Amino acid sequence: MTAFAVQTGLFFRRKLLETLRQPVWIITGLTTPVLYLALFAPLLRSLAGGPAFPPGPVLDVFLPGIMVLIAFGAGMGAGWPVIWELDSGVIERLRVTPASRLALLLGTVLRDIVMFAVPGVVVIAAGAAFGYQVHWGGILLLFVLLALLTAACSATSSALGLKLRQIGSLAAVVTGAQLPLTLLAGILLPLSLGPAWLRVLGHVNPMYYAVQAARSLAAGSVGTGTVGLGFLVTGVIAVLAVCWGTRAYQRAMA
Amino acid sequence: MSAPPLPDVQVTGLRKSFRVAGAAVEAVSGLDLTVQAGEVFGLLGPNGAGKTTTLRILTTLLPADSGTAQVAGADVLRAPAAVRRRIGYVGQLGGADKEATGRENLMLAGRLYGLSAAGARRRCAELASVFDLDAIADRSVRTYSGGQRRRLEVALGIMHRPQVLFLDEPTTGLDPQNRANLWTQLRMLRDGGTTIFLTTHYLDEADQLCDRVAIIDYGRVIAIGSPEELKQRYSADTITVTAEAAPDVLDAVAAELAAVPAISRAVVESGAGLGLTIRLTVTDATRAMAAVFGALAALGIPTRDASVARPTLDDVFLGETGRSLRDAGSPDGADADVEEVAA
Numbered sequence: 281m282t283a284f285a286v287q288t289g290l291f292f293r294r295k296l297l298e299t300l301r302q303p304v305w306i307i308t309g310l311t312t313p314v315l316y317l318a319l320f321a322p323l324l325r326s327l328a329g330g331p332a333f334p335p336g337p338v339l340d341v342f343l344p345g346i347m348v349l350i351a352f353g354a355g356m357g358a359g360w361p362v363i364w365e366l367d368s369g370v371i372e373r374l375r376v377t378p379a380s381r382l383a384l385l386l387g388t389v390l391r392d393i394v395m396f397a398v399p400g401v402v403v404i405a406a407g408a409a410f411g412y413q414v415h416w417g418g419i420l421l422l423f424v425l426l427a428l429l430t431a432a433c434s435a436t437s438s439a440l441g442l443k444l445r446q447i448g449s450l451a452a453v454v455t456g457a458q459l460p461l462t463l464l465a466g467i468l469l470p471l472s473l474g475p476a477w478l479r480v481l482g483h484v485n486p487m488y489y490a491v492q493a494a495r496s497l498a499a500g501s502v503g504t505g506t507v508g509l510g511f512l513v514t515g516v517i518a519v520l521a522v523c524w525g526t527r528a529y530q531r532a533m534a
Numbered sequence: 535m536s537a538p539p540l541p542d543v544q545v546t547g548l549r550k551s552f553r554v555a556g557a558a559v560e561a562v563s564g565l566d567l568t569v570q571a572g573e574v575f576g577l578l579g580p581n582g583a584g585k586t587t588t589l590r591i592l593t594t595l596l597p598a599d600s601g602t603a604q605v606a607g608a609d610v611l612r613a614p615a616a617v618r619r620r621i622g623y624v625g626q627l628g629g630a631d632k633e634a635t636g637r638e639n640l641m642l643a644g645r646l647y648g649l650s651a652a653g654a655r656r657r658c659a660e661l662a663s664v665f666d667l668d669a670i671a672d673r674s675v676r677t678y679s680g681g682q683r684r685r686l687e688v689a690l691g692i693m694h695r696p697q698v699l700f701l702d703e704p705t706t707g708l709d710p711q712n713r714a715n716l717w718t719q720l721r722m723l724r725d726g727g728t729t730i731f732l733t734t735h736y737l738d739e740a741d742q743l744c745d746r747v748a749i750i751d752y753g754r755v756i757a758i759g760s761p762e763e764l765k766q767r768y769s770a771d772t773i774t775v776t777a778e779a780a781p782d783v784l785d786a787v788a789a790e791l792a793a794v795p796a797i798s799r800a801v802v803e804s805g806a807g808l809g810l811t812i813r814l815t816v817t818d819a820t821r822a823m824a825a826v827f828g829a830l831a832a833l834g835i836p837t838r839d840a841s842v843a844r845p846t847l848d849d850v851f852l853g854e855t856g857r858s859l860r861d862a863g864s865p866d867g868a869d870a871d872v873e874e875v876a877a
Contacts, residue, residue: 283648286645287646290642290645290646294631294634294638294642297634297638298633298634301633365631367627368627368628368629368630368631368632369625369626369627369628369629370629370630370631371629372595372625372627372629373623373625373628373629373630373690374629374646375594375595376593376594376595376618376621376622376623376625377618377643377646377647378615378618378619378646378647378648379646
């Protein structure tokens with residue numbers, strides 16, 4: 281167990297250094313969400329109070345959407361470096377060491393959670409400046425929920441990278457999945473604005489439950505069934521994705 | 535009397551096939567070999583002969599279809615964790631993290647094998663000096679030359695002082711000087727007690743570096759032994775002598791030479807003008823040479839030129855397969871391609 285913890289820590293540090301060596305990602309990772317807030321939120325203000333728009337302040341609806349988007353983006357980037365590491369033999373070399381494959385995967389997952397949490401804090405702070413009223417308990421749980429979502433996305437992306445082994449194929453799958461997943465989760469615009477069939481389709485999308493729970497948490501309602509369901513669905517998906525990613529590392533061949 | 539030491543690698547009936555375009559291709563088909571502790575052992579064969587696949591099976595990267603493989607006292611299939619702790623591996627692709635520094639790479643490898651931070655630092659300093667990496671240890675690996683990177687990669691493979699070190703085509707792409715340096719370092723490791731198992735498609739590497747060589751083709755061993763043994767078993771020295779004599783002495787010369795015990799075959803041809811070309815297959819070139827000169831002198835024939843060709847491992851391959859190692863196999867990387875498709 282301690283060896284496992286040490287290994288996870290070593291892989292986490294390795295991945296964190298990999299990110300810190302690329303300051304471009306850090307800058308865009310921080311500016312993009314703030315730009316969403318500055319440039320997109322004003323568009324929504326005119327929708328607020330209109331038909332089918334959820335009640336409450338606009339930022340209670342919009343801010344959690346951006347947070348989910350950051351979590352999705354932070355996690356889904358994991359697969360690209362995996363392919364570089366396959367091509368340069370790094371993964372092959374690590375697989376010959378006694379290191380745990382789960383630790384290898386979790387190092388990346390933990391780094392991605394940091395890559396979600398840091399811009400996440402910036403967004404909440406910026407949102408507060410724009411007039412969002414922070415509900416501390418809800419926000420704390422929101423970070424936990426979206427850390428699980430980041431983990432699910434990160435493990436999935438690593439597994440896809442290990443299976444597909446081609447940058448082009450990975451890009452096609454990730455961008456192909458991104459649009460339906462994010463649209464059908466009602467991330468930017470709530471699904472309640474759409475027709476019934478769209479809302480039904482949303483229920484098939486596991487991310488929909490995370491978004492619904494995130495909105496509830498951001499508005500400060502913690503003990504709702506929506507929140508419980510969001511944690512349940514996201515937690516199960518995260519566990520499945522981590523199992524899949526670990527198996528992919530066990531079998532990966534360069 | 536103590537029991538003889540257990541072999542470090544013992545492979546019996548190893549098989550592995552891949553599906554390529556719907557058809558099963560057997561990359562390793564019934565491989566048997568034994569490597570004793572403290573040997574430098576080479577797997578020599580053309581591309582696509584199954585060298586890399588065999589190495590992957592022995593290093594726990596790939597499960598075999600059937601057969602058994604014991605490495606460093608543990609079964610690769612039943613106890614992969616034990617095998618991993620006792621072996622080091624330097625793959626064809628190298629596997630150094632290019633964005634990280636040499637030292638970061640070494641520290642991570644050491645810690646993953648369970649060294650303490652202080653222990654890893656000490657070992658890192660030690661290897662940096664052995665492999666001449668001191669000056670570049672804190673630079674990103676991206677800036678290393680090919681030779682520097684290879685030295686780092688070998689150092690990565692031995693951070694934890696493995697019992698057996700596996701290397702896949704370790705000198706491919708290195709210039710002659712870096713190759714020679716690497717050979718020296720591998721011999722030093724062997725002298726320190728590490729068993730070394732490498733694959734190569736270079737004849738001279740197998741010949742000069744390895745204590746024993748297994749020549750493989752189509753996934754099975756076709757010859758195994760020390761390079762000297764193999765060359766003597768499968769072929770002999772060739773002496774070519776050019777002499778000045780009229781063509782009518784051909785038969786006399788041939789008869790005289792055939793009587794020399796060290797000569798197993800003599801071919802005498804008349805060349806241009808007053809020239810004879812004599813080609814002799816001999817078991818011991820030094821003794822035969824003296825006998826040939828003696829015989830020619832006795833007949834009063836002056837010699838113009840003489841040369842000796844030592845057998846090579848290519849002659850062994852040629853003798854067993856009818857093909858030359860240089861021409862055999864598929865183009866570079868075919869071995870890897872097979873697995874690429876199969877995964």
